[in-house]
Amino acid sequence: MKLTSLLASAAMALGLATGAVAEDKTKVGFVYVGPVGDGGWTYEHNKGRLAVEEQFGDKVETVYVESVPEGPDAERVMTQMALEGADLIFTTSFGYMDPTINVAKKFPKVKFEHATGYKTAPNVSVYSARFYEGRAVQGHIAGNMTKSNIIGYIGSYPIPEVIRGINSAFIHARKVNPDVQFKIVWAYTWFDPAKEADAAKVLIEQGADVILQHTDSTAPQAAAQAAGNVVTFGQASDMSEYAPFPRVSSIIDDWAPYYIARTQAVMDGTWETANTWHGIGEGMVAIGEISDAVPADVKAEALALKAALGDGSYHAFTGPLKKQDGSDWLADGETADDGTLAGMNFYVEGLEGDIPQ
């Protein structure tokens, strides 16, 4: 296609033109789906960006564009970054998948890293974190903390990543509390404080006294605080401003080590396409401090669970497990393979309701 060659030659010309100036400066771009001040998902990615700046100082220049809608706008923002000489671009939302692949085709020399997706190319890597390991710890605490035996769950979109989290939390809540029920509300957004607050209020009205969220704002925390006796967990970020109660712990995404390593690889010329899926063990998923609102024995168990997940002695999806429809999934002692987890589109036995279709 003409445009492709036009852009490619422009990029090449640019590479030649700026090569002399920017030889020792690596330019890293970040495309964010929310505002950097969301206190959750984007906030943590931006912390990763700042860590890259701190690590490499003058040798690196970072740029970012926030609140970029998924679709043609994302494609334009990525193209703009590539045109302006970015060497490495992190696109940090699932919906950026096809735009990332499109732009990567036009700029074969620029490296792209797409978070939470599954499409790779010679210059596109994918990376994600095993958030479900953190969900296991959360489920364990939640199952112990609930008195009404109703746990509310604010889902963003019914995609495998979110369903994995629901299943993992549910399995581990049931283990410590066989009577526990999950009520799930789908918000169809990653970040919308008003919608998230509404979802939290609905769940609280339905009797939930623990709320788990897979959305990025602190609005559910505020709603729980207003209700007074509802337990929450920080999502993506520590959200420690709501500690020690309602926020009793959190799952923290720590992207900094990965971003630093990949930037280093580009600098060294050793960057290669990779499919990274790191968890507690590698430090990409961290558990925020468990507050004193949690009884000491529960806290100790949760930390032991975390340690077992971290050193690989325990897998969050270990059989015997059945699917919601009662069919067998994992035999006793069997653990789930990554392929099944990556495309997970079913609930485990005991969860009520259907995954929206």
Next chain:
Amino acid sequence: MIVLEKRPQPSRVWSLATPLVAVLATMIAGGMLFALLGKNPIEAISTIFWEPLFGEFAFYYRPQLLVKGAPLILIAIGLSLGFRAGIWNIGAEGQYIMGAICGAGAGLAFYPLDAFYIFPIMVIAGALGGWIWAMIPAFLKVKFGTNEILVSLMLVYVAEQMLASVSLGLLKNPEGFGFPGSRNLQSYDSAHNAELIAGTGMHWGVVAAFVAVIFAYVLLNRHMLGFHIRLTGEAPRAAKFAGVKPARLILFCLGMSGALAGLAGLFEVSGPAGQISIDFNVGYGFTAIIVAFLGRLHPVGILLAGLLMALTYIGGEIAQGSLGLPAAAIQVFQGMLLFFLLALDLLTNFRIAIRKSEVA
């Protein structure tokens, strides 16, 4: 004492000048905002307005102006017809979504057949989808006297739920590993709304936007129906005497704006966006309301306003990327534009006079 005096007739000069003055005032106030954020205001303003048009990479951004502006213009043209007659379709966003769903659905139904007639069928389906969605408020208003503002707005949320539903079910890509979203139409040639001339940004949606501008201009200036639309807005009682049938006008205006919004959705989903996904809609239907008013509800004005709006989006992104301006500052900047326009609009109907204060 400074007072506002009502002009005997709206000033033609001011009606044309206000958009320009509003843009200028936005630049000044926006520059002050950027300065407060610690950025060089002149650099920021010139990045937003100059860089996309004449900067180093203008060869890429200029076509993008058309891509970003076309759906805004197409929707705003439709809205302006109703707005002129006092018929308020606020739900173009929903009609845009329904057009995309119907159009993409029609195309995907043929997958993987390769035939020339698939894209035209999609275009018709897209227009129909938007039209039907707009006929709901139209019909309810005509039949039961409901408020079209509320009904059309609420239907946006219904459409968003439908979008989520088809992304996860009916139109989900069977080869997508369980992830939501349809097949990518960009890789299905018969359904792909590709660039007509590579590198120009011209796709069928841009062509449709230009055609709509001409069509609306002719309709409003040369056609009886256009006269009725204008008359109903400016003098409802006179319109009644002139034999205007309000019901027919409502059905026409809402239907037309729905069909155009549906077309915009179809062209977007089959071209730049490529696929139906949960987050497919990004607010074109609402932004188009601003574009319609910024363009004085005049077809040519809307064309220019749509391109200006696209410019602030694209320039705003460049300013974020290269100057580190926060996205919120860009949104405030765009909001200022509408604010100044509405505020300065006062001068079209009123003049500022200085009088001696009267002694009581």
